[in-house]
Amino acid sequence: MSRWKLLHGDCRDQLATIPDNSIDAIVTDPPYELGFMGKSWDASGIAYNPTVWTECLRVLKPGGHLLAFSGSRTYHRMAVAIEDAGFQIRDQIMWVYGSGFPKSLDISKAIDKSDAAEEQRQRRLRFTDWVRSTGLTASQIDEATQTNMGGHYTTSASQPAIMTTEHLDAVRHLIGDVPDWVEQEARIRSVESKNFASREVIGTKTSGIANKDEGQRHTIGASKAVEVDITAPATAEAKGWEGWGTALKPAHEPIVLARKPLVGTVAENVLRFGVGGLNIDGCRVFRDVGDVSVAGHRTATFGTQQTESGGDGSGGWSQNESGRWPANLIHDGSDEVLELFPETASTGNGSRQGFRRGGGDGVSVGLSGKKYAADGYADGGSAARFFYCAKANKKDRNEGLNHLTPQRESDRTADNLPGGDNPRNRTNTPRLNHHPTVKPTELMRYLCRLITPPNGVILDPFTGSGSTGKAAILEHFQFIGIEQDPDYITIAQARIQHAEQETQP
Secondary structure (H helix, E strand, C coil), X not given: CCCEEEEECCHHHHHHHCCCCCXXXXXXXXXXXXXXXXXXXXXXXXXXXXHHHHHHHHHEEEXXXXXXXXXXXXXXXXXXXXXXXXXXXXXXXEEECCXXXXXXXXXXXXXXXXXXXXXXXXHHHHHHHHHHXXXXXXXXXXHHHCCCCHHHXXXXXXXXXXXXXXXXXXXXXXXXXXXXXXXXXXXXXXHHHHHHCCCCXXXXXXXXXXXXXXCCHHHCCCCCCEEEEEECCCCHHHHCCCCCCCCCCCCEEEEEEEECCCCCCHHHHHHHHCCXXXXXXXXXXXXXXXXXXXXXXXXEEECCEEEECCCCCCCCCCCCCCCECCXXXXXXXXXXXXXXXXXXXXXXXXXXXXXXEECCCCEEECCCCXXXXXXXXXXXXXXXXXXXXXXXXXXXXXXXXXXXXXXXXXXXXXXXXXXCCCHHHCCCCCECCCCCCCCCXXXXXXXXXXXXXXXXXXXXXXXXXXXXXXXXXXXXXXXXXXXXXXXXXXXXXXXXXHHHHHCCC
């Protein structure tokens, strides 16, 4: 009998098929409602809809916990909807990472090349209307011009643009005859482009994201880092705004921790329903010598049933041999994040907490045979060691998908949605897992383990490419996922099946 299943359809419809009080935990990554990469599912308002969360409350057992990701700009609206549905907000977990890319407008450059007058805007809109009438797609333009300008040449809503003569020539073989007025607009745009290029080049910088941990929401921008010119303002007006932009570098995503109201006391609730607490010992934080923090696993006994949490066979340690208490902050171990933490030294208390046997030579051996500093909390180094590190694994994104055909997510981007016009939000790199917001499995395993009892059932009403399901299976939980996109269902199914094969004896 399979330990998981995927339901295809709108979560509002599929949730209605799940019985009351049948789910032990909900771990989900709902839309952030930012119009990310022009996706309609990320601009529907569903994450703000209390009705969805009311259904989640209904299927969750009393005392069961919910963990839901959101964006820093929109978290408050989702959290209020969850609270309005009847959940109790218990905490906020902060996931901190170092590879975010600021999607900011350089105001000085915008002033230098500004053609925002209504007459100019109407020219651009007329041009983009014509491009769409030819049937030419943004991806075809990107491929022909070797740029990411296709979205600007095909949109009529936000930041429309007119091709230069060079770009028009590059796509001419795809469209046939070109009207005279289009040729003229391209020539005018070429002149305007050259005028803007008169900004003095004063240096170069690296732009884009190297994607060493490709697959996370904050590493999707560019498929590789490139060198670009640094230019000085060309006009007096632009000089007054040099160094000004419109956005900060994204470096964290908040996760709401909520609980369905208890029936009676905590003790009464956990005995009756098997949920209501957090798995503190199963998520305590250890530190490899010379490395960042890692989370432990343990064998838990519920009544007469003993179940190991964690698929690595490293359980079996007792409660008084514990590591550091899990915190409401998780980081990715990147150099950018580690630099934010100060160097500290902890005072030892002689208890050597966090270790189960001596390793000699001043070290102790931890859960899976790894060596740790021997004096318990009497250690030093980056304060990042106090927090769990959820490192991203590059191969994680595409595991189990070798039989699928790579796709470019930009080919599935709808026009006229917020965010869809920003070329840094798109990629022309074909991927097996082309979902734009894949979370690291190690992060999702930790979250599943934190709130789910042994053999518990985890629900994800916004499954996407199946990161929660993959994590749940690796942690030996049961899983129910809901996803409306058939392509993502295919990806999620393959990833979860691969995880299931990994857990086979």
